[in-house]
Amino acid sequence: MSTKPSPLTLVPSLRVFRGRAFVFGPGKAALLEHIGRTGSISEAAKAMEMSYMKAWKLVKSMERGFAEPLVHKTRGGYARGGATISPTGRKVLALYRTMESASQAAIRRSTPRFTRLLK
C-alpha cells in the first residue's frame, strides 16, 4: 500500500501512411539508427533481433517510398555488408524524432489526470 508507484510514461508510436500504404514508423526509424551506428545492415538486424532478410526488405521498402534512398550501399553493396544512412535518411529520421517529441510534449500535460485513474 505504501510502495511508491512507478512513474507513468506515455509512448507515442507514430506511423506514417500514404493513403493506405504504410510508409514509415518506429521499426524503420530504429533500423536506420542502427545502420547509422553500425555501418552495416546485418549488424543492425542483429541489434534488433531481426533476420537479415527482414531488415533488407525494410530497407528496400524505404527505397520505394521516398524520393531518394535513405540508405546507401558501401563496400560492394548490401550483400557484402556495408551500408550507411544517406543525407535524406538523416532528414527523415530527424523529422520523425521531432514529431515524436512534439507528440510527447502535447500529451505530457494529460499524464497527471491519467495517473489519478490508476490503482
Added chain:
Amino acid sequence: MSTKPSPLTLVPSLRVFRGRAFVFGPGKAALLEHIGRTGSISEAAKAMEMSYMKAWKLVKSMERGFAEPLVHKTRGGYARGGATISPTGRKVLALYRTMESASQAAIRRSTPRFTRLLK
C-alpha cells in the same frame, strides 16, 4: 508522374506504461468502445476479430491496472455475455482520445515537410 499522390496521414498510437508494465493502448481503447457500442464482451471480440478469451483477458488486465473497473458486468456476468463501460471507463477512454488528438495536432505541422521527402 501526373497522378495525384494520396494524402499523408500520421497516426500516433499511444501506449501508456507504468514503469515497464503496459497499462493502456490502442487495442484496449478499441475494445472499450466496442463493448460500449455492443453491450457485450463477446460481440466486441467478434467486431475486433479477436477470441473471447483474449478480450476477456484484456478486460481483466484493465481491472488490475485501474483504481476502478472500466467494464461492468450486466445480466449475470461476463460469461453470460453482458457488459457495459463504467463511468471510469468512459473517463479513461475520453482522456485517451484527447491525448491522441493533442498528439495529432502537434505533429500535423510536420506533415508538409515529410511529404516533400516522399516519392
